[in-house]
Amino acid sequence: MxxxxxxxxxxxxxxxxxxxxxxxxxxxxxxxxxxxxxxxxxxxxxxxxxxxxxxxxxxxxxHPKIAQAISDQAQKLEQVIFAGFTHEPAIKLAENLLNILPSDQQKVFYSDDGSTSVEVALKLAIQYWQNQEITSKKRIIAFDGAYHGDTFGAMSIGERGSFNLPFASYLFEVDFVDFPQKNNHDKLVGSFKDLAGTGEVAAFIFEPLVQGAAGMRMYDPDILDQLVGIARDSDIISIADEVMTGFGRTGRLFASQYLENQPDIFCLSKGITGGTLPLGVTTCSQKIVEAFLSADSSKTFFHGHSYTANPLACAAANASYEILLHxxxxxxxxxxxxxxxxxxxxxxxxxxxxxxxxxxxxxxxxxxxxxxxxxxxxxxxxxxxxxxxxxxxxxxxxxxxxxxxxxxxxxxxxxxxxxxxxxxxxxx
Ligand SMILES: Cc1ncc(COP(=O)(O)O)c(C=O)c1O
The missing domain is CATH 3.90.1150.10 (Aspartate Aminotransferase, domain 1)
Structure with a gap:
């Protein structure tokens, strides 16, 4: 045979x-x-x-440079528990990412892929309010047609359809607003403001400028800018899922760079390692960090994966970063x-x-x-x-x-x- x-x-x-x-x-x-x-x-x-x-x-x-970086790293340190320990590739990658993300991004949390980067973002946003004992803010806004991954939180904030039908009754409720089109901006802003006005919205998550899985549906930066601005003024956390759009895809390093108003949280993955090894990253602003600065251990962010900040993936991402900025x-x-x-x-x-x-x-x-x-x-x-x-x-x-x-x-x-x-x- x-x-x-x-x-x-x-x-x-x-x-x-x-x-x-x-x-x-x-x-x-x-x-x-x-x-x-x-x-x-x-x-x-x-x-x-x-x-x-x-x-x-x-x-x-x-790519020879990324292959070399992985090979060099594999011979030094292939993996170490990331609770209580750290390593240079993870520190360097965090510094590199913060260097190219908007200046108010302060902390980098590692996970495994796009879906987990989204789970982390959702959990950070939800716990942000819990940690401040604000119990009224529970709702999440997403766009019609959204796709954020295949884990349960990510499925919940995504368009309901054939892919997640068997799990529909297990998904949490989300306020879906219309996908921005040329002729619906006023209506969209109106319904967004109505939701924001309830004071019950915890977070607004979106794929900036391009909805990938929905069919590469593209929309105007101006309308997104407006919504992120309303979110900020209404005390709603904005989460940019840049898993697909990050690292140059849309012509700028991040699609959010087409906006004036910057999101509080970024989700990154896919291109981060140049496509060599799985890695997820969630970054957040000082505002989010502050809600977790507490001596009360129940306010700790209890989330982690066995391979958090895997040194090989971080080394690949650092090599990819150098190439990206070339x-x-x-x-x-x-x-x-x-x-x-x-x-x-x-x-x-x-x-x-x-x-x-x-x-x-x-x-x-x-x-x-x-x-x-x-x-x-x-x-x-x-x-x-x-x-x-x-x-x-x-x-x-x-x-x-x-x-x-x-x-x-x-x-x-x-x-x-x-x-x-x-x-x-x-x-x-
Ligand atoms: C915008 C967006 N978010 C999240 C994901 C999920 O990423 P992963 O497949 O790495 O879990 C994807 C995957 O296509 C995506 O396009």
Whole structure:
């Protein structure tokens, strides 16, 4: 039996893949190695990773500097309990992050991934009020269409739908407000103010400027700025979930940098390690910190994970940080953003498209369809396969095809993707 067949077979017998039907999955492709924007299959074919492997890989695969940092760290200190102990990579990473986040961010709390960074943010926000013995502030505001992860708190603050249907009765209630669109700002501000006016809202959580999983839905910084401002004036904690938008994705280091009013809490993950190792980070402002400064031990933040601040992940993140701030990376982000914009403009008014949008290194094409516009739209599988046949990995969100490449992608590689997208528009 060929090695590939055997791997696929063995995988099928024992492995359960994420977001994948057990009964009728698309075939898995064994990957042997990866370099730059390419994944190399066991059969020796190369696949262009146009979605940065679920939005994590910002500097290209197997980046030598990050690989070296992980290797060096692994030979010194691979892991240590983070309660009662610390280490240089975690301290340095906290300093690095605080250096590029808004100046009022003061403390960095480590966890494991995007979902846990969100859980930490929610728990900090809830306990912030409890610690001050303010019991009336319990409600949480989120946008329609939100996605913040797959753990229970994160599911609760996310759009209710097929992904979390079996758990619906276990999720806590959230006040969902309309997703900002061109023509609903006044209504949205009105309902936000009504909620804020109850004095019962503990926190407002949002994906700044781009709702990723909802289909790369983009919205105006001005309206978000306004809502964060209202939240601040109404004593509501603002939480920016920058798990997807952080580290240059939207053209700036953080999407919140498009705002004047800054959130109290940031959730970070995905690109933080350059896409090499899992790591979650929640940062908060001095205001939040102060509610936890107490001799009363019940006011301690009792949260932690076995691998909190794993030194390998922190070392990878520090290496990724250096690369992120390098002039070449800044130039690449600008170049990709300009290319995306040019391509998006060339498609304006295309008869097969309902919308085409981009922000920074994210480009999204919303295909007009008579069927469901959800994740389960059948056009998805067709597009996925069309691109895979051309050696390009894109993973449409329903009828939304998007591109979110590693920043090292060249103009020629971008052209290959754009050609593929043009081809998709012809066949759908
Ligand atoms: C905005 C946002 N928050 C949180 C998450 C959850 O991150 P993870 O999958 O690492 O748990 C995601 C994942 O896509 C996300 O896009």
């Amino acid at each position: 060929k090695k590939v067949d055997s791997l696929v077979d063995r995988d099928k017998k024992s492995v359960w893949h994420p977001f994948t039907s057990l009964e009728s999955p698309l075939p898995v492709i064994p990957i042997r190695s990866a370099k730059g924007v390419y994944l190399y299959t066991e059969e020796g074919e190369k696949i262009l990773d146009a979605i940065s492997s679920w939005w994590v890989n910002i500097h290209g695969h197997a 002039e070449d990376t800044k130039k690449n982000i600008k170049r990709i953003s300009a290319r995306h914009l040019e391509f998006a403009n060339s498609l304006q008014g295309h008869k097969k498209l309902k919308d085409v949008r981009c922000l920074g290194t994210i480009l999204a094409l919303e295909i007009g369809t008579s069927g469901q516009t959800s994740y389960f739209n059948k056009v998805r599988d067709k597009i996925y396969q069309y691109a895979m046949n051309r050696g390009i990995l894109i993973r449409p969100l329903g009828n939304v095809v998007y591109v979110m490449p590693p920043y090292v992608i060249t103009d020629e590689q971008l052209d290959t993707i754009y050609d593929c997208l043009q081809g998709i528009l012809e066949v759908v």
